[in-house]
Amino acid sequence: MxxxxxxxxxxxxxxxxxxxxxxxxxxxxxxxxxxxxxxDKVVISGFGTFEVRTRVAREGRNPRTGEIVEVPAQKTPAFKAGKVLKDAVNK
Structure with missing residues (x-):
């Protein structure tokens, strides 16, 4: 949908x-x-929770050259399904 x-x-x-x-x-x-x-965190009862999570900085590798690069820390949106939604999906 x-x-x-x-x-x-x-x-x-x-x-x-x-x-x-x-x-x-x-x-x-x-x-x-x-x-x-x-x-802020957004909670929709029965549906789920939207929140911002922080990914820590890490070392990555350029797949083309094999060179090690620093991947900076970043914020990313995340969603966690609520119980009612999980139950509806698993029927």
């Missing part, structure tokens, strides 16, 4: 226009992104 399919399902389920549904979806994604950028 992609974003346009989500928008269509919301529009049909709530009986609103696709434009309104798309604005709602965009707003939710924007708010999650902004919260993660601020370092």
């Amino acid at each position: 992609n974003k346009s399919e989500i928008v269509a399902a919301i529009a049909d389920g709530l009986e609103v226009t696709r434009k309104d549904a798309e604005r709602a979806v965009d707003t939710v994604f924007k708010m999650i992104g902004e919260a993660l950028a601020d370092g």
Whole structure:
């Protein structure tokens, strides 16, 4: 399922226009992104948790030359599924 399919399902389920549904979806994604950028955790009960995790700096290897390169530390978004979502997937 992609974003346009989500928008269509919301529009049909709530009986609103696709434009309104798309604005709602965009707003939710924007708010999650902004919260993660601020370092906050986003918890959606029954669905899961979005958070920012920090990867430590490490040594990597250039596969073409074999040269060792330093890979800097970085922040990355992560998602952990909640129990209800896990149970729904494993039915």
